[in-house]
Amino acid sequence: MAVLTPQRSAPGSGAPRREPRRLGFSQRLGRWDVKLSPYLYISPFFVLFAVTGLFPLAYTAYVSVHDWSLLGGQGDFVGLQNFSDVLAQPTFWKSLGNTLSIFVLSSVPQVIVAITIAALLDQNLRAATFWRMGVLIPYVVAPVAVSMIFGRLFADQYGLINSILGVVGLDPVAWHGDRLASHLAIATMVNYRWTGYNALIFLAAMQAVPRDLYEAAVIDGAGRVRQFFSITVPQIRATIIFVVITSTIGGLQIFDEVRMFDVYGLGGPDQNWMTTVVYLYDLAWGDQHSLGRASAVAWLLFLLIVLIGLVNFLVTRRISTSDAARKATRKSSTRGNA
Numbered sequence: 001m002a003v004l005t006p007q008r009s010a011p012g013s014g015a016p017r018r019e020p021r022r023l024g025f026s027q028r029l030g031r032w033d034v035k036l037s038p039y040l041y042i043s044p045f046f047v048l049f050a051v052t053g054l055f056p057l058a059y060t061a062y063v064s065v066h067d068w069s070l071l072g073g074q075g076d077f078v079g080l081q082n083f084s085d086v087l088a089q090p091t092f093w094k095s096l097g098n099t100l101s102i103f104v105l106s107s108v109p110q111v112i113v114a115i116t117i118a119a120l121l122d123q124n125l126r127a128a129t130f131w132r133m134g135v136l137i138p139y140v141v142a143p144v145a146v147s148m149i150f151g152r153l154f155a156d157q158y159g160l161i162n163s164i165l166g167v168v169g170l171d172p173v174a175w176h177g178d179r180l181a182s183h184l185a186i187a188t189m190v191n192y193r194w195t196g197y198n199a200l201i202f203l204a205a206m207q208a209v210p211r212d213l214y215e216a217a218v219i220d221g222a223g224r225v226r227q228f229f230s231i232t233v234p235q236i237r238a239t240i241i242f243v244v245i246t247s248t249i250g251g252l253q254i255f256d257e258v259r260m261f262d263v264y265g266l267g268g269p270d271q272n273w274m275t276t277v278v279y280l281y282d283l284a285w286g287d288q289h290s291l292g293r294a295s296a297v298a299w300l301l302f303l304l305i306v307l308i309g310l311v312n313f314l315v316t317r318r319i320s321t322s323d324a325a326r327k328a329t330r331k332s333s334t335r336g337n338a
Contacts, residue, residue, distance in 0.1 A: 057302070064295035071289055082296040092297065094271050095279040096304075098183065102258075102275065103251035105187035106194075111243060114195050118202035119228055132203065135196030146193055147260030154185040176262060182273040189257040194250070198243050205239035206232060241316045245309050252305050253277055276301050 064082055067075030086092050121132055138146070153160045154175040162172035175185045209232060217227045233240070255277040259265040266282055267274020274282075276297065284294035 060295045060298050063291055064299055066292055068292040068295070069289055070284060070291050075292075078292070082290075082292045083300070086293050086296050086300065091271060091274070092276075092279060095267070095274045095276045098179075098267070098271070098273055099252055099254065099275040099277075101180075101183045102186050102190070102254055102273070103248070105183055106190040106254075107244075107247040107251045109187075110191045110195050110198060111240075111247060113191070114198035114243070115202050115240070117195070117199040118206055119232065121199065121203050122206045132200065135199050137196070138193050139197040141193070143193060143256040144260055146189055147257050150185065150189045150192070150257075151261055154188075176268060177272075179270075179272040182261070182268065186254070186257050186261060186273055190251070190254065194247070198247070201243055202236065202239060205236040209235040237316070241313070244312055244316070248308050248312060249305055252301065252308070255281070 065077060065079055067078050067082075069075060117135060121128070121135070125131060156162070156172070156174055156176050159175065161175070165172055173181050175181050213231050213235070214227055217231060222230065254275050258267060258273055258275050258278050259281075261273060262268060265278075266286075267278055271279075280294050280297040280301070282288075283290050283297060
């Protein structure tokens with residue numbers, strides 16, 4: 001005896017359809033919990049970022065278009081007049097050149113030395129924890145203390161560096177008189193403080209690289225240098241991009257080292273080492289007391305950091321895509337030969 005299964009009515013046939021069952025409040029609450037709870041978990045970060053990041057940024061933009069004085073408070077709306085006044089001052093362009101010079105002299109050697117130290121610390125060393133924590137000590141020291149110590153080391157007359165140069169028969173260097181020499185001295189302070197910190201970031205990325213790759217490279221006869229450039233660097237490319245971008249942001253906002261390099265803290269008598277942040281400080285709390293122009297400088301520096309960060313991102317992305325295309329070409333040629 002055959003059993004007939006009931007046929008479902010085709011859509012649009014005119015047969016009556018069942019209405020979907022209505023969900024109860026508890027079921028709706030469960031769905032809302034699944035959909036909304038992830039956003040609630042991450043909301044504290046965005047709330048704090050909005051309060052401490054976005055609001056000051058927006059308020060600085062508001063101040064930059066007003067004639068705002070530190071003593072008199074908010075003035076009239078002036079539009080982009082503060083920006084034009086700042087761009088017309090030679091001191092701003094000199095401070096920007098000093099900032100870029102110190103940034104290049106500090107960030108480029110800093111990344112190279114940090115990744116080299118990380119590669120050495122990644123080896124099988126005795127008391128590895130001691131050496132790894134030792135490179136972090138300069139970062140723990142207060143930047144004011146570091147600046148005061150290095151200010152004595154790079155003193156023009158009785159500094160330790162010039163004394164060592166005199167012992168080896170070299171002429172003393174005017175660290176506070178020559179523009180390039182002052183940039184080298186300040187970059188040395190920055191490198192001393194941040195190199196160990198970045199080295200630990202690189203070390204954490206290197207320890208995540210699969211050891212099977214190194215074992216295969218040893219079997220193929222690759223040395224330590226070849227392993228570093230062929231395995232380590234490609235595997236930690238994302239970390240290198242992160243360190244380069246953070247070094248760019250920090251390098252363009254140098255303040256403590258420049259402020260403490262001499263007694264007056266305004267970049268020297270000829271502004272030979274005045275950075276843009278120090279120039280901003282002088283505009284707001286110096287003789288001019290102009291918060292409007294200082295806010296305009298802050299926004300110009302922000303746009304410069306964003307521009308350089310985008311250039312770094314595009315360059316690193318171009319390098320990574322070219323490397324991926326080169327690897328794909330090698331694989332296809334190997335398969336063709338096989």
